[in-house]
Amino acid sequence: MNTKALIGILIFLLLITWNIKSFAKTAEATVTVNIRSSPSTSSKVLGIFPKGFKAQVLSSTVGWVKISFDGVVGYVKADYIKLTKDSSTSNAVKSSTNKKQVVSQIPTATVLKDNARVRSNMSTSSKILKTLSKGSKVYVLAREQNGWIKVKTLDGTVGYMAYYLLKMSTGLTTKISSRGGYDREAQVDYNDSLADRILGFAKKFLGVRYRYGGSSPSTGFDCSGFVQFVFRNFGISLERTAADMAATNGIKISPSELKPGDLVFFDTDGGRNYINHVGIYLGGGKYIHASSARGCVTISSLATKYNISFMMAKRVLR
Template sequence: MNTKALIGILMFLLLITWSSKGFAKTAEATVTVNIRNSPSTSSKVLGVFPKGFKAQVLSSTGGWVKISFDGVVGYVKSDYIKLTKDSSTSNAVKSSTNTRQVVSQMPMATVLKDNARVRSNMSTSSKILKTLKKGSKVYVLARERNGWIKVKTLDGTVGYMAYYLLKMSTSHTTKISSRGGYDREAQVAYNGSLADRILGFAKNLLGIRYRYGGSSPSTGFDCSGFVQYVFRNFGISLERTAADMAATNGVRISYNELRPGDLVFFDTDGGRNYINHVGIYLGGGKYIHASSARGCVTISDLTSKYGTSFMMAKRVIR
């Protein structure tokens, strides 16, 4: 009996044992592996299961494990995964844990008036999600257009508040201006530890295929879908398109101020008048992005073709 067959049998027996003891079954990818629609290397590829990610195990057969990952149900080779007994380490729980850790590092604001309304959109006619008392605290997720701020309340409600209802915490180096935007101060705060974790997470997605409109590792990413997905896993909410990220999220910084984790924006059409591409700066003149030219998530140099069309940079890690 060859080694691969033996591993498949052992994993099958392990699944049965855990099931009988009531343990949840979770698979973690040891390398990035294809998810297929049947237990065969010749079957259709439905998506990918990235290295380091976890998925629910549904069943096992002949050296293959059936999983549910990111909305995709299919089969992966048992050689490329490891099983755990506790589903509490699933992606969803890991993500919520990351969110709890990062939320405490977000800028905060104090509500200035009683009956301050948190709305579903940037309009006084939009739905009221919550009413807050004077002195309440909220997390500031992003600067929005037209005098609105995207916030998260302490009970987790995410919505929009008019800028004049909020006063930013003085412990952060960004503040709300009278126009509802962010004013730059002498220094832009920077969280290096968080940046390291974000970049480590992003690098685990190297090689995931490019897909226009894509925002999932199982089916592929476009440039902004990749950036949004990475930061969302750390509790940081970004807009969906590169142009909207550049206009709305974070604090603008100069090229010379770039640090790992900053967002870099480009006009790849060459006209230098419209932002249509975004990546995450790694340091050393390199950045990670979902590249349509290379067909996958990759690392490029700022002196490359995309680099020569560099337009601006923004910092969202503070």
């Protein structure tokens, strides 16, 4: 290959990289894909990038994109992700040249509990910006993937609230803004129950590998790590181990009372004297759990466990 051809190829590759860096900040997994240590299918698997989740794009090379997801930095195949364009620049240009008022259709929500907290970030440990009384109204700016809603209070405070603290309105409220600025992604159907949203979130991790002591989708889950992770993303705190969850969290219910979102507990050794496994009931006699036997998050039939290792069920949703 002559020098001119080589230079041409290098320029082409640089342009591709520049375009991706300039117009994309996030990558969304179209299937669950491995995060690898280098841009090669033979390199070490560092973690998992689950389908439907987003990650920060750090750089790119031919056929691969380097991402940062859940604390793991590595490479994923470009064929299995889609890049999200960064439209902030074009929006800034539009706002500077067009000062007309924009009419935005903004969903609203009603606060369900007194002393409901608006937080600075999507975490129960983040700063409390404001507390709201039952019946207060907020504007819904965005629905986040991890069980939080970005809101704006009537006095202008912007922050995050857990799903279960809010009841979404069925209609949209018209709001006039000089800059627009409201997230159009907020216009979604919020009619699903909290249990449905939790189960939908849990199913995103089907196929994520089992890892003893694991509590992260990128590196793997054990049974209680999976359950704790799912509920924590909806602002519900659970104990770390299956035994402690069974002893501390929720109220005990009979098998005949099981509803989707309840927790089911087992003694997988068959001795029926110690709880060492937990899953989330889906309904129809099925439950989702991180299974060491199958090596991943999977769905199983509750009937296969009843006579051997089923121990109890508890309800943590109100």
